[in-house]
Amino acid sequence: MSSVDATPIGAGAKARGAGGRRPIGLLLVAAPVALVLGLIIWPVALSVFDTLTVHGPQGLEFSLEAYRFFFTDGFSLRNLWLTIRVAAICTVLLLVISLPIALYLRFSETRLAGYIQALALFPLFVPSILLAYALIRTLGPNGTVDTLLVAAGLPKMPTPYLTPWGPIIGLVWDNLPLTLLIVLAGLANVSRASIEAARDVGAGSLTILWHIILPRIRGTLLVAASFVILGLFSAFTLPYLLGPAAPEMMGPFMRRTIIEVDDPVQARTQAVVTFALCAVFALFYVRSVARSRREQTS
């Protein structure tokens, strides 16, 4: 299956540790595997099961009631719709921002490239809770941007704080480094030679981007988009602190449903709905992680 088994290392272990060592390996991996089973697979499976059943007169019965409620409740639907819209906008923005940066980093050798890379990766080292605070002070009412605008004799801007644009700005800021790294890894497969060849026959920049670069990194862009969408559906801190109270994104909505409204069944229904919506993207993303893992070991 995976190359883990095919590595000579694995073969060596097999040769030496034949027989007696077998159970030891299982014993050593037992605890982390138990964590995966107990705190990922079991809770998810249980939530799917519990939201699909109700206690009837003859014991447990299959029922779509929880989902029927979710998909007919205007409030839930507005929250879901907001999340989908924010996820779509963030994905597009992140790809549109990180692609030119990645292209510049890949194909130019100026000294600026180092500075740009350092800057674009810097958000990796800024925890999102700190980012939320910094953005409120900067973009909030009477924040730095307002101060600068007023100093320049311009009117204040309408603040994005507590509107959907608050979390959008925060999430784009936060996700830029990893999106950029994914796109950069994809661009490593586009050779300079192919671009130079196209340029020699007179192709313009846009033609090269459209016909040579984009077709080769289509898979990468899909993985990057999947990564962003998965992150957006599980975003909590930034939407909670920067976003509007109503409609709210799925993260804060789920928390409010389980803690404040005290309705675990609906909260779990909401969670399962996000799992289902993200399933395709999760598949793409997990497949690519597994693949890069394999390339790393072999």
Add this chain to the structure above:
Amino acid sequence: MIARLGLPRRLDWKGPLIATALSVAILLPLINVAVWAFTEVWRYPAVIPQKFGLRFWGDMLARGDVREAMSTSLSLAAIVTALSVVICLPASYAFARMNFPGRNLFFMSFLTVYAFPKFGLYITIAAIFIGLGLIGNFWGVVLIQLVSTLMFMVWIPVTAFQNVDRRQEEAARDLGASPLRVFWSVTLPQALPAISAAVLLTFVNTFYETEVAWLIGAPEVRTVPLLMIRFINSELVVQYGAILSLAMWVPSFLLLIAARRFLGAQALGRALGA
């Protein structure tokens, strides 16, 4: 550059443009917070604070809730990291070196960490924890945070253990060293840089973890990020939040230095799932 030799060399306008835009977007919010932390008086709409000073630092450091949050966060991160080392490192050695039934299946099972939107997963766990009375419980938070550390503490060391030079180990064995001695003196030192990186990543990520702490731990477990949420929601003195931001950035700063020296951007990105 070679390609452009034939053409008249065009001015590189894209670089400065990207650099300027990124500088403003990335640095402005951060510099802003740093300035606020050292400000005593800054009335809108002045561009420069009226009075700089350290007055609020003394107030901050004397606050009981700040100290309590710091010690909670540090001990939480230390406990999770230590448990993760104890649980995951033997497992990663086993995955790298031993053969046992179900090895690939178990190894790939860690990918489920990535397969679900995290917050939804926490909700499904919380629903179970409510029944068990683990809400507001320190150890409940520890347990869930352990799951998030698996990717760092199992996957990164596996690669390191696989890349250890087997010939050196065999040479040591031939010279009469016991298996334990070989592991301690040959294997471990070679894998140590990667393991240290994994430990550091685990510690820093646990320290800043906000969502599990807020969902499962609040209100009894009060970590630094949760204190920050309170400051954002209800603290009128801007400086407190700014000073807490600066103080809580220290672990990230250490990670930044370590990443620059030992890790490299690509490796760090891979570790974080890029």
